[in-house]
Amino acid sequence: MSIVLTESTKVIVQGITGKQGSFHTEQMLQYGTRIVAGVSPGHGGETISEVPVCNTVKEAVEGFGGEVSVLFVPAPFVKDAAIEAIHNGIKLLVLLTEHVPIKDTIALIAYAKQKGTTIVGPNTFGLATSGLSKIGIAPNRYFVPGPVGVISRSGTLSYEIVGALAAEGIGTSSVVGLGGDRIVGLDFIDVIKDLEQDPSTKLIVMIGEIGGSAEEKAATYIKQHVKKPVVAYLAGKSAPPGKTMGHAGAIVERGKGTFEGKVKALEQAGVSVATVTFEVPSIVALRLQNETGM
Amino acid sequence: MKLHEYMGKDLFQRYGIPIPKGQVAFTPEQAAETTARLGDVVIKSQILSGKRGKAGGIRFTKDPVEAARITDELIGSDLRGFIVQAVLVEEKLAIEKEYYLAVTIDRENRCPVILASASGGMDIEEVDPSLIVTYLVDPTIGLMPFMVREISEALALPSELQKQFQDLLQKLFALFSELDAELVEINPLVQSGAELIAADAKITIDEDALYRQKDLPSVEERSAAEASAKDLGLAFVDLEGDIGVMANGAGITMATLDLIDYYGGAAANFLDAGGGAGEEATTKALELVLERKPNAILINIFGGITRCDDVARAIASVKRKKSIEVPLVVRLVGTNQEEGWDILSEVGIQPFSAMHEAAKSAVELAARERGSV
Structure with missing residues (x-):
């Protein structure tokens, strides 16, 4: 399913009774997210912020119509909870958890593909369609409606850039965190497709980093298929090769995924590339003005 | 987590993959003993890096006294x-x-991948890609016997x-899956007479799965600071400059x-203190940065x-407890920002x-600090 949410998107929260689960359920409700049920085995019948808690995803789907699920579940239990969601027909599944074993991620993504479930994450802050619905842990206040769709591999860096745009009066349409792990459910291209179709999105911002080849592949796709203006910010220009900088994703593997290679590929596709964060709002403003008249 | 060759070979043995006769040695005496038993041997330094031969880390002998001297x-x-x-x-193999x-993980296709080549023995990066057989394994199916037949063909x-x-x-492949490996590599896989033998073993285990791989040996390859940060x-990651971050x-x-x-x-x-860093993690993180003796932080x-307060x-x-002698530059925005700023003032x-x-200021202050030393 598309990553563009609406105010009627019915969300369930797996792990709703935990500390993080209950806190962020409240935050999401405040943002406007329509949370129809929570799931916590053994807690069926309880409520969290007036949201009914079920023992199984099956109940949450059959009884409350859940179509999207977000997991607040520790890494060792993510595989089971995710497959439970996919098995029960959840169409969009958001995996926030960090340190999920890669074998588990591979298994659940393969199963999701068979069942037609879209996986966001693991190791993501989630996603939001500004003003309508937010799923995950991003801070509410920076997600104000506007014309810019944002795709990112990194959480706080997204807040930084979304916040910097908001400070300049530029709001966001949909913001999606792909996740910082080496293997995640979505790549830039999957989300670019949705944003290119989304009428609220007039310009796309990609927040990438060194390592892997996701940005290069996105560049090739943009060149051929994307008409909306695209601005990219890339982190890791100063990173020494061979060191893993926090994200498992940000490893420069034997000369592949270098900063220079990514910049070149993106610029050839007509993407404006910012290499320091504070350049992003002015580049976005300029391209919005020149190409969309905003 | 990378494993040493001898640990990898222990695992190979556990899975029934043929390895040369041999024994790890931590002392010259142990090396001499094994040499006396095996005769013609190769003595291989155990480090978590390739190209050991070129660096002089792989030696040959048949004399136990010489083996002890080399090991020493x-x-x-x-x-x-x-x-x-x-x-x-290890016994020196006759190599035909x-x-x-x-077996490793294909990031893009999100599945395990088997790489095989008849041009073994050198760095696989240097082998012409057309000489490498690449076989993706569907994770919902696993490795079927016919796939293995296709690869050997x-x-x-x-x-x-x-x-x-x-x-x-x-x-x-069973070892790769069951032990949560990210990489298992045999290079070279040697044909010796009518036998295939794993002459080397390179295994990397997924660190996120170590909680369920308790039988594996543990190997530390990080610096002391990197390790203590991980525990917190x-x-x-240690870098070369003078601004603590x-x-x-x-x-x-x-x-x-x-x-x-x-x-x-x-x-x-x-230093990434995490997206949800609380007071304790921040304190420890700051202490760790201070230990590096930077010219500015x-x-x-x-x-x-993360809450700013x-x-x-x-x-x-930390500032009250320790005397921080270098300039401390703080950029602080977001949740509970006003309370945070009050506390700092x-x-x-x-x-x-x-x-x-903030970054600009830190760079200028560090330069001034360097100048004043």
Whole structure:
């Protein structure tokens, strides 16, 4: 399913009774997210912020119509909870958890593909369609409606850039965190497709980093298929090769995924590339003005 | 987590993958003993790096006295930046041909991939890609016998080796899956007479799965600071510069380093205190940065889940407890920002709200500090 949410998107929260689960359920409700049920085995019948808690995803789907699920579940239990969601027909599944074993991620993504479930994450802050619905842990206040769709591999860096745009009066349409792990459910291209179709999105911002080849592949796709203006910010220009900088994703593997290679590929596709964060709002403003008249 | 060759070979043995006769040695006496038993041997330094031969880390002998002397020389020596702590003493194989075989993870296709080549023995990066058989394994199906037959056909293995190869690959794949490996590599896989033998073993285990792989040996390849940060739940990497850095979130930490670089400075470290860093984690992170004796410290916090007042309290308490002699530059915005700024002003810190201005200031102050020393 598309990553563009609406105010009627019915969300369930797996792990709703935990500390993080209950806190962020409240935050999401405040943002406007329509949370129809929570799931916590053994807690069926309880409520969290007036949201009914079920023992199984099956109940949450059959009884409350859940179509999207977000997991607040520790890494060792993510595989089971995710497959439970996919098995029960959840169409969009958001995996926030960090340190999920890669074998588990591979298994659940393969199963999701068979069942037609879209996986966001693991190791993501989630996603939001500004003003309508937010799923995950991003801070509410920076997600104000506007014309810019944002795709990112990194959480706080997204807040930084979304916040910097908001400070300049530029709001966001949909913001999606792909996740910082080496293997995640979505790549830039999957989300670019949705944003290119989304009428609220007039310009796309990609927040990438060194390592892997996701940005290069996105560049090739943009060149051929994307008409909306695209601005990219890339982190890791100063990173020494061979060191893993926090994200498992940000490893420069034997000369592949270098900063220079990514910049070149993106610029050839007509993407404006910012290499320091504070350049992003002015580049976005300029391209919005020149190409969309905003 | 990378495993040493001898540990990898122990695992091969556990899975029934043929390895040369041999024994790890931590002392010259042990090496001499194994040499006396095996005769013609190869003595291989155990470090977590390739190209050991070119660096002089692989030696041959048949004399136990000589084996002891070589081992004495190798253990404790610095090889490609690693201190040798053990050697593997193995029978010298008669080599007819060298193959390459590995199982790893294909990031893009999100599945395991088998790599095999009849051009083994050298760095696989240097092998012409057309000579490498690449086989993606559907994770919902696993490795089927027909796939293994297709791979051994593609390698054009002599018919008498096909059965052995197929058996070996099945075992290698089982090891890869069951032990949560990210990489298992045999290079070279040696044809010695009518037998295939794993002459080397390179295994990397997924660190996120170590909680369920308790039987594996543990190997530490990080610096002491990197290891202690990991124990605190922080991601820390030592760097060459003189500006200590702490931020919350890997992406923003990297972006902070880029800004320092942009203004002509250099970071002493990468320290990601995590997207939800509380007071305790922040305190420990700051202490860790201080230990590096930087010329300036830059703290960059964008509070989402992280609360600015928690971070400010941690900074204030460290500042009160220890005398921080270098300039401390703080950028602090987000959740509970006003409370955070108030707390910091009590200890004489005027925070920044724009991260590039903070980075610029840290670079200038570090330069001044360098000048004054």
